[in-house]
Amino acid sequence: MKKLKIAVIGLGFIGLPLSLSYARKGAHVVGIDVSESLIKEINQGISHHLEFYEGKSLSEILQEQRKENRFYATNHYEQAAQEVDHYIVTVGIPVRNGDPDFSYLTSACESLVKVLKRGDCVILRSTVVPGTTEEVVKLILEKSGLIAGEDFYLAYSSERIAEGRAFEEFITMPLAVGGVNEASALKGKEALSFVTEAEITISQIKTVETAKVIENIQRDVNIAMVQQFARFAEKMGIDTFELIRVANTHKRVQLLTPGPGVGGYCLPNALYYLQPKAQELGVSLSLLEMARQINDQVPRILVSMIKHALEQQGKTLAGSQIAILGLAMKDFSNDDRISPPHHVVEILLEEGAVVKAYDPAVPANYDFKVDELNEAIQDADGLIYLTVQEEFLEINWLEMIKLMKKTPVLLDGKNRIPRSVEGGALLLRI
Ligand SMILES: NC(=O)c1ccc[n+]([C@@H]2O[C@H](COP(=O)([O-])OP(=O)(O)OC[C@H]3O[C@@H](n4cnc5c(N)ncnc54)[C@H](O)[C@@H]3O)[C@@H](O)[C@H]2O)c1
Incomplete structure (x- = not known):
């Protein structure tokens, strides 16, 4: 596989350790978030997350990967788009008074659609209302004029890790992936297997x-x-x-x-x-x-x-x-x-x-x-x-x-x- 160049959208409990997991394996990773203070902290090597791997804290791994120039965080989608052709979306869908609030996800997609290129691969990993990838994400991304499955790959893979065991479980937890077509599912699987060593099941x-x-x-x-x-x-x-x-x-x-x-x-x-x-x-x-x-x-x-x-x-x-x-x-x-x-x-x-x-x-x-x-x-x-x-x-x-x-x-x-x-x-x- 040629060097993977990937952006992770949303640098929270999932996105930050996931970015670093890709970086540790040698990918070039750009982390995208809307929170300026979070980006500043991350680029300074600071994180409060209690994640550890092979005796190192998340902050230590972050500092290590920053030093190796394999990872940095930004709030500029345009800048990331110049450097990557894969995206993993990990922004949340909070529930307010019993109703899922899609605004973070739709706004991430609205930003992504402006910079999406032919041949890019987009994998949604947020936990969603069933149907979201095809009924929400696909519709927004196709506003680019590019067709999902033809001009760019679009896949969904759920995130199953438990906080506190993120680094280990990104590698060892079996995954499932679905694509808008077979090529998308396979492309998604390929990108996921860069970090995941466990079985990846393809389904709808x-x-x-x-x-x-x-x-x-x-x-x-x-x-x-x-x-x-x-x-x-x-x-x-x-x-x-x-x-x-x-x-x-x-x-x-x-x-x-x-x-x-x-x-x-x-x-x-x-x-x-x-x-x-x-x-x-x-x-x-x-x-x-x-x-x-x-x-x-x-x-x-x-x-x-x-x-x-x-x-x-x-x-x-x-x-x-x-x-x-x-x-x-x-x-x-x-x-x-x-x-x-x-x-x-x-x-x-x-x-x-x-x-x-x-x-x-x-x-x-x-x-x-x-x-x-x-x-x-x-x-x-x-x-x-x-x-x-x-x-x-x-x-x-x-x-x-x-x-x-x-x-x-x-x-x-x-x-x-x-x-x-x-x-x-x-x-x-x-
Ligand atoms: N936390 C877990 O243990 C866990 C486990 C499995 C699955 N999940 C799922 O993973 C997803 C992410 O969860 P989390 O705990 O990391 O959430 P989080 O709130 O910690 O992180 C989300 C990040 O997305 C950023 N964001 C919001 N809008 C954005 C935009 N338009 N562009 C870029 N960044 C944006 C936020 O600033 C935040 O830093 C959720 O769907 C959650 O259900 C979480």
Whole structure:
């Protein structure tokens, strides 16, 4: 294969490590983003993403690839177009009040159409409403006068990596790709296999788009089911985690473990990508909708658990100081978008609690966020453990409890606080 020259559009949690994965393999990579501050940071070798590969952090890999002149970031599509003939689009489709907002994707395509050349290959890797590649992206790109499949290649391949394991999974995660015609699918597959060493399955675009959405939804539903098992186990006086461990010894059972809710960009949004098409087609998604509601209610259940426990001790949640450990949407992540811990904080504040949240990995600042673990813990009446971060693994729980008020309530949403912990604390688990 001749030297691959590729632009990655959207330099977020996916686009930046993906760009660097191509660069590491020797491609010439231009990263395109609309955020000037992000471009500046990236070109200076700065990133907050908690990704590591072969002992190096993402920032180190970024600095290395910048030094090798294999990668730089820009907001000029024209400049990128002079240097590349492949594009991977990774801008998101956020969901606002249940509706997918296509504006980032359409605006990226509107910028791309101005510079698209004959022979270029465009691969969409965002998670989308099924049908988007052919019904939205293709229509915009053909405004160039070039025909998809004839004058340029157009393919869709879903992104399946998990944040925190991006570099490894770009290489090892099997992929699926669809093209507007066979040549597009093959061209897309060729570009993907520059980084991916795992199997790449070719299928119809619509099938690949829909598969991605249902891959996410099946996790949402599995977690909702386990949440109901957890509520049942609680009333039965059974340990939920032990219950799941035992059930999972069955070779064909794969229950996930309950946590403080379902967060991040992918799982909570998935249903809302399927819904518009299902409505158009008159298909019911009632089970999936119910699962979403169950998962959305978990933060409220957690707050009512701690409220009830405080009341048993003659206190009220209003006026109590609650320490929150972890704001990221999942363990060992800096990503706090659509994060259940934020929902927990919101409800606590509504209830009149004083919240001090600590997460050493999340760079964003909030009024309720503190800079030190002890600041969150000192004199707290209760604590809710919501996301695991490296620093939390070192916690001496007995020492922590000493800093809190007498007989504090600890609510463990992660099954991480030793069950034997004493010191007068009341330990609750999800
Ligand atoms: N984050 C994940 O773990 C994950 C996993 C699988 C799939 N996905 C999917 O991948 C896609 C990207 O997710 P993400 O987490 O990287 O999102 P992100 O929000 O972190 O990154 C998107 C980037 O696109 C940029 N952008 C917006 N409009 C643009 C435009 N017109 N031109 C150029 N850049 C533009 C934004 O500034 C941002 O930096 C989404 O569709 C998501 O559903 C994400």
